[in-house]
Amino acid sequence: MTAAVVHPTAIVADGARLGEGVRIGPYCIVGANVVLHDGVELISHVSIDGYTEVGAGTRIFPFASVGHVPQDLKFHGEASRLEIGERCTIRESVTINPGTENGGMLTKIGNDCLIMASAHVAHDAIIGNNVIMANYVGIAGHCQIGDNVIFGGTCVIHQFTRIGAHAFVGAQSMVDGDIIPYGMAVGNRAALTGLNLVGLKRRKFDREAIHRLRAAYRQIFSNEGTLRERVEDAASLFKDDVLVQDVVAFIMAASDRPILTPRDGQTAD
Template sequence: MRIHPTAIVEDGARLGENVRIGPYCVVGAEVELGPDVELISHVAVAGRTRIGAGTRVWPFASVGHQPQDLKYAGEPSRLEIGRDCMIREHATLNPGTSGGGMLTQVGDRCLFMMGSHVGHDCRIGNNVILANNATLAGHVEVGDFAFLGGLCAVHQFVRIGTQAMVGGMSGVEKDVIPFGSVIGNRAELGGLNLVGLKRRGFDRETIHAIRAGYRVIFSGEGSLTERATRAAEEFADIAPVRLITDFILADSARSFCTPREV
């Protein structure tokens, strides 16, 4: 364990093996840092925050401080961050509140680029990337392998599906389906995240099946729910299409991003 002499580690903080805490960092009394965590310099970690093994935090990040919710009354909420994440300069991650389950949760191998923000009570999966200044309001859910472009803003209670892509400078106020790609001042569905599918190794046959399911869901007669139900039956053996239909048919506080022509 290496702790720089200018760092402040309050009594009660729990530090795993080989933790490195650089110059002018501040670590609160209820913080838990897993093995091999590194706070590079000028990092402030507060509250009931747990950071998983191997995660690195860059200068001037603020992790675990009081959520930006005027209803917050000092309740003992938590922030949990997974393994091998990268939290870059000036990123902010807030704990939960009593109105959202008391927990903000981040999965493994996530990248939070400079100035990105994770609001209270968010649930973020594994391998998620928030580009520079991407921001999540409270209660947002983000699925595995999702990518959020620079300067985008996601409204409270919105769900971003598995491996979805949000274009830079987009304002997202509706749910984004798994594998969907959205962009715009008020984001509209522009199709599937085909680049992401190929990068993840989805074969040609599966991608064609997903595109066919997409067409059933977003064109033809009936409501979105009716079309999604038909697609769930027609593509019952195609797991990625089931992810999309399950996402649409699940309970949600928001409506959905749909294509412009719908």
């Protein structure tokens, strides 16, 4: 058993739970209801509070503020939670808030995520695994982010927005609508600009599956009929294709935000 190592200048409140091999660097502050699992490292000057649980092997860099009161005027001190997964990297000056009573009481970040300097994850956001947020990305409250999503620098994501798995959001985008799985969006306000083909190839998706997904994309975002009709047609035509059915299910699910589509005059991918 490897005991936690706490720098003499750090303050760890009574009640905080530290796993094996935890390292807490200079001037960190850890609240009474915080749980740090095995191998978590707080480099220095990190402040963690609230009902916050940090998964094994996660590293948090200086001046990050994790688990403090949400930036939501409807928050009234409820015992909401923040869960951060394993092997995440949370860089300098990142802010992550817990959930609220109006949003499910939980903010959750999956495993193996990279959150770069000065990014923000607001209350009740649910972030999947292997998500990368470049510097200054802002995820507003109640957003749902799928696995393997990549955000370019200084993106802003509107509250209640959904972003499907394997999507890519270009730098400096303001996203106020849902992005389909495997999609790519860029702009202010952002529009769908095609499929994240580079990401799909890097993750070794089957070539034929990508071809079918491209065909379904062209059908769904063509100009004939309504979006619902085109989605239903794609669901029928590609009924045995997992990637296409992911997109179909995402679009058909209820949402508070519209689905992003290509801009007028843009050709489908």
